[in-house]
Amino acid sequence: TQKTNVIVNTKSVESFTKVKPFNQVDGTIVYGPYSNIGPLTEKELTVHYRNNSPFLTVTRIERLIEVSHWGNIAVEEKIEVEHTGAKLKGPFSRYDYQQDHHSGPASVRSYKTILPASASDVYYRDTNGNISTSNMKVKKDLVELDLRPRYPLFGGWRSHYTLGYNVPSYEYLYHSGDEFLLKMRAIDHIFDDMQVDELVTKI
Known part of the structure; x- marks a missing residue:
């Protein structure tokens, strides 16, 4: 027999492929059990859900x-980050964004970077100078750094x-x-669950 569990990080599941028998409870969909499945048999499965992470x-x-x-x-890192989620549509108002702390749940306001315990003389800056936030x-x-870019990052936005x-050596x-x-x-550790596309190390 075959059984498949699909677990998503939200209760808001818009739609999903319905192949009987199946059971859905919030963000968990259980398909099966299916018996007498032939070898190399396949069927497309689609789950549409909201993810504001x-x-x-x-x-x-x-x-x-x-x-x-x-x-x-001395360690120096030149870091380029991009919010690769769904791109922001329409205008952005920093005033409105700062007034409503629950707005823009998919935006990145800050993140935690972890450095070695012996790290000293730490600096954080960009092309405009020192970032004091x-x-x-x-x-x-x-050593834990709470890094806050000069502006929140929405889908498609970048920061350097x-x-x-x-x-000590x-x-x-x-x-x-x-x-x-x-x-x-x-x-x-730049931030939790980090994905790095390109890393260049020079010594």
């Missing part, structure tokens, strides 16, 4: 790691910024005789 994508990140002989490693919390095993920090640089090994993360 923001789709934030890192389209490109250039990570520059500069190793100093004086006990410091960020907030930094130093915790026991990490530079994030940098220093860490003794935490990441190892050597045996004349051989040295740099052991660092390939990429920091």
Whole structure:
């Protein structure tokens, strides 16, 4: 027998393929059980539902790691992000948006970036200069940055910024005789469930 469970993150299911037997409870659709299904048998399944989650994508990140002989490693990341969800239709009013905090549920107001616990001299800026709307919390095993772009990101909107920090080299640089090994993360946690299209690392 065959049984298929489809679970979506909302109770608002507009429509779905109805192949009996099936059962729907809110955002969960159970198809089957089906018996005596022939090999390689297929049937198209479509589920149409509302998803207001923001789709934030890192389209490109250039990570520059500069190793100093004086006990410091400087990390600088040039990050390009894009809201790859449904594009905003019609005009946008920042005034209306700020008055109603429940408006634009699919927009991105801010996100949390996680840096190493030993990160210091952190900076966050773009082509216009320092972005002062960020907030930094130093915790026991990490540094948490609440990054807020200069404007909210709606579908199709982009943001470019530079994030940098220093860490002590003794935490990441190892050597045996004349051989040295740099052991660092390939990429920091930029935001939850991040998708990265292109990563360039320079040392």
